[in-house]
Amino acid sequence: MGLMGSVATSTYVKRSSFLGIIARVFKENAQCRPTIGKELPFWSIPKRLALMFNNADAFIALPGSFDNVVESGFVFPEVRNFLIAIVIVEELSIKLQVFEYHPDLITQQI
Structure with a gap:
């Protein structure tokens, strides 16, 4: 698997x-x-x-994949303000629960 x-x-x-x-x-x-x-x-x-x-509702980028996504142009620098990065898996649930998305002019047009 x-x-x-x-x-x-x-x-x-x-x-x-x-x-x-x-x-x-x-x-x-x-x-x-x-x-x-x-x-x-x-x-x-x-x-x-x-x-x-x-x-x-959310996406999980696996190790190495987020950098590839940014480099490939799928994630623009302007939208990084609503991304969460973690090192320890247990942090993910906590960070997702407290996350507040504040759209700006650029992300509203996406």
């Missing part, structure tokens, strides 16, 4: 929901295990991002 599979399983065990947004090419080539919870397949990165933004 991969890292995202572990996250999905842990979420399911805690009686919460998990949405798997999975590339169809992975499903067609049997590179994914069965999804726990609801599954939304996609064909393109723009479609994946749209599905993620329309179906999530």
Whole structure:
């Protein structure tokens, strides 16, 4: 089981929901295990991002992935004010609970 599979399983065990947004090419080539919870397949990165933004309350970027997202231009410097960074996993729940989003002119247009 991969890292995202572990996250999905842990979420399911805690009686919460998990949405798997999975590339169809992975499903067609049997590179994914069965999804726990609801599954939304996609064909393109723009479609994946749209599905993620329309179906999530929060996102978790795994080690190394956030820098790649910023470098690839998916996260603009102007929107970093509503991102949370942690080193210890246990901090995530606490920081999400106390987080207050204050939109600015740039993020309101996204």
